[in-house]
Amino acid sequence: MDKLIYLDNGATSFPKPQEVYEFMDRFYRNFGVNPGRSGYDLCLEAGAVVEETRKMLTRFFNGTDPNRLCFAYNSTDALNLIIFGLLQKGDHAVTTTLEHNSVLRPLYHLWKYQGVEVDHVPFDRRGFVDPDDFPKRFKPNTRLVVVNHASNVIGTVQPIKEIGRYCRERGIPLAIDASQSAGKIPIDIEKMAVDLVAFTGHKSLLGPTGIGGLYVREGIEIRHTRAGGTGVRSAQRMHLDEYPYRLEYGTPNTIGIAGLQAGFKWIEKQGLESIQEHEMRLTAKLRDGLKDLDGVVLYVQEDLTDHISILLFNVDGLEASDTATMLDVDHSIACRSGLHCAPLVHEQLGTDKIHGAVRFGIGPFNTEDQIETAIHAVREIAEFQKRKKDRTR
Ligand SMILES: Cc1ncc(COP(=O)(O)O)c(C=O)c1O
Numbered sequence: 001m002d003k004l005i006y007l008d009n010g011a012t013s014f015p016k017p018q019e020v021y022e023f024m025d026r027f028y029r030n031f032g033v034n035p036g037r038s039g040y041d042l043c044l045e046a047g048a049v050v051e052e053t054r055k056m057l058t059r060f061f062n063g064t065d066p067n068r069l070c071f072a073y074n075s076t077d078a079l080n081l082i083i084f085g086l087l088q089k090g091d092h093a094v095t096t097t098l099e100h101n102s103v104l105r106p107l108y109h110l111w112k113y114q115g116v117e118v119d120h121v122p123f124d125r126r127g128f129v130d131p132d133d134f135p136k137r138f139k140p141n142t143r144l145v146v147v148n149h150a151s152n153v154i155g156t157v158q159p160i161k162e163i164g165r166y167c168r169e170r171g172i173p174l175a176i177d178a179s180q181s182a183g184k185i186p187i188d189i190e191k192m193a194v195d196l197v198a199f200t201g202h203k204s205l206l207g208p209t210g211i212g213g214l215y216v217r218e219g220i221e222i223r224h225t226r227a228g229g230t231g232v233r234s235a236q237r238m239h240l241d242e243y244p245y246r247l248e249y250g251t252p253n254t255i256g257i258a259g260l261q262a263g264f265k266w267i268e269k270q271g272l273e274s275i276q277e278h279e280m281r282l283t284a285k286l287r288d289g290l291k292d293l294d295g296v297v298l299y300v301q302e303d304l305t306d307h308i309s310i311l312l313f314n315v316d317g318l319e320a321s322d323t324a325t326m327l328d329v330d331h332s333i334a335c336r337s338g339l340h341c342a343p344l345v346h347e348q349l350g351t352d353k354i355h356g357a358v359r360f361g362i363g364p365f366n367t368e369d370q371i372e373t374a375i376h377a378v379r380e381i382a383e384f385q386k387r388k389k390d391r392t393r
Pocket residue numbers: 010011074075076077100102148150151152177179180200201212341
């Protein structure tokens with residue numbers, strides 16, 4: 001375990017800061033009751049952790065009202081609430097080919113079962129969408145634009161501010177999928193003209209799995225797609241309209257929220273910029289080490305401006321899954337191969353024909369030594385593959 005080099009931080013961050021484990025343990029042992037349901041002290045204290053976390057994340061996104069920060073299971077859950085709650089029969093949506101299935105599939109479902117039209121804006125050869133492509137696709141019935149802020153496959157950070165400006169001009173809500181970006185780069189919904197942010201707790205925010213949520217800007221009202229207990233106004237027949245109850249259903253994941261708070265506090269203590277600087281220094285080192293290796297194909301990563309710490313590559317002639325297995329078995333390096341739940345990115349890159357690619361995702365606890373080991377491991381695999389190819393010639 002000590003030897004394991006974990007480069008799968010795009011899937012989930014691991015390990016978490018020590019403070020996350022400690023706070024979750026302490027919180028659940030001392031305050032593991034149902035918050036907001038009763039008036040006794042423990043209940044109020046558990047509720048206070050929930051509300052404090054709402055406030056922290058609202059500040060982080062530069063929102064104005066903590067009640068509009070609603071907790072959900074993860075970003076998939078948040079994106080489902082947004083997409084099914086804002087679109088209906090007769091509507092049109094614009095999205096991109098960079099999206100994760102947590103956006104693509106809800107949209108496909110709406111297309112299939114309700115005839116919602118969907119346009120996908122492609123990315124260019126550097127991995128960015130062109131903001132000018134968005135207004136060209138707007139129609140009178142466009143009701144939502146949804147964009148992956150930072151690609152989980154190629155790591156590029158999209159020009160949200162410019163897209164947001166076009167959306168504001170037309171009064172179309174803009175939702176961003178901040179699954180990868182929240183906790184890595186600043187997200188200011190005012191500056192970026194964003195209306196909805198979907199985030200997940202277990203990736204860059206360094207919390208546990210099973211917690212995420214969304215921030216909903218004032219003026220955007222998401223229709224209820226679920227209903228249930230809220231712990232308040234129990235006599236009311238219909239699910240509550242006011243936020244956060246509007247989008248929260250049943251007992252919240254309090255231990256998850258506590259862990260998310262501890263992860264977020266750790267990020268604040270280290271400083272977002274210093275974490276990003278560390279991760280991008282390692283990413284540049286990895287990119288430099290891989291880019292000139294014979295038989296290694298790096299995708300889209302020439303320039304690391306507007307980028308997070310994700311690198312995609314393949315070893316020529318090897319299935320991505322075989323490369324990942326060799327990295328795991330021979331070098332104790334954990335990474336992710338395949339389509340990364342974002343099939344359209346691979347279709348555009350052409351890597352869908354070869355069952356995807358290998359992704360390295362660097363996190364705050366990775367070190368220079370680990371990156372050197374990873375470069376060395378990929379070199380060995382590429383050389384092995386070349387020797388094999390030469391022998392069969
Ligand atoms: C860009 C992006 N969107 C959405 C998701 C879904 O996140 P979760 O599984 O936490 O809902 C992921 C996770 O891989 C992702 O990278």
